[in-house]
Amino acid sequence: MAGEPQADCLFCKIAAGKVPATIVRETDTTVAFRDINPQAPTHVLVIPKVHYPDAATLAAAEPQVAADILRAAEEIAELDDIKETGFRIVFNTGSGAGQTVFHTHAHILGGRSLQWPPG
Ligand code: 5GP
Ligand code: ZN
Numbered sequence: 784m785a786g787e788p789q790a791d792c793l794f795c796k797i798a799a800g801k802v803p804a805t806i807v808r809e810t811d812t813t814v815a816f817r818d819i820n821p822q823a824p825t826h827v828l829v830i831p832k833v834h835y836p837d838a839a840t841l842a843a844a845e846p847q848v849a850a851d852i853l854r855a856a857e858e859i860a861e862l863d864d865i866k867e868t869g870f871r872i873v874f875n876t877g878s879g880a881g882q883t884v885f886h887t888h889a890h891i892l893g894g895r896s897l898q899w900p901p902g
Pocket of ligand 2 (some may be wrong): 788789792793794795833834835885888894
C-alpha cells in the first residue's frame with residue numbers, strides 16, 4: 784500500500800527507531816534529526832513517517848503530511864535560533880539533483896550565509 788514502510792529504506796528505519804539518529808523533534812507524522820554529514824551549523828532532515836520517494840509524490844498522495852514537514856521546518860529554525868538570520872528548505876528530487884535517499888526529506892540549512900544560486 785502507498786506510504787507503507789520499506790524494509791530496505793534507511794529513513795523508514797530511522798523513523799521506526801531501528802537505526803539511531805540525533806532526533807531534534809518528532810510529531811505524529813514527522814521526525815526531524817541532524818544530518819550525519821552537516822553542510823551548515825544547522826543541518827536537520829525532516830522526514831514523514833510514511834514512505835514516499837520524493838516530496839512531489841508525498842504532496843500528491845498526502846498533502847497534509849507535506850504541509851506538516853514545512854511547519855516542522857519552521858519549528859526547527861526556532862529551536863536552533865536561525866529564524867531571524869534565515870534558513871533554507873531543500874528537497875533534492877532525483878539523482879541528478881543530488882538525491883541519494885529515496886524517502887522524502889527536507890534539508891533545513893542555516894547558521895551561516897547561504898549562497899544563491901546553490902551549486
Ligand atoms: P539527499 O542527498 O538524498 O538529498 O540527502 C540525504 C542526506 O542524508 C545526506 O545529507 C546525508 O548526509 C544524510 N544521511 C545519509 N545517511 C544518514 C544516516 O545514517 N544518518 C543521518 N543522520 N543522516 C544520513
Ligand atoms: Zn522509507
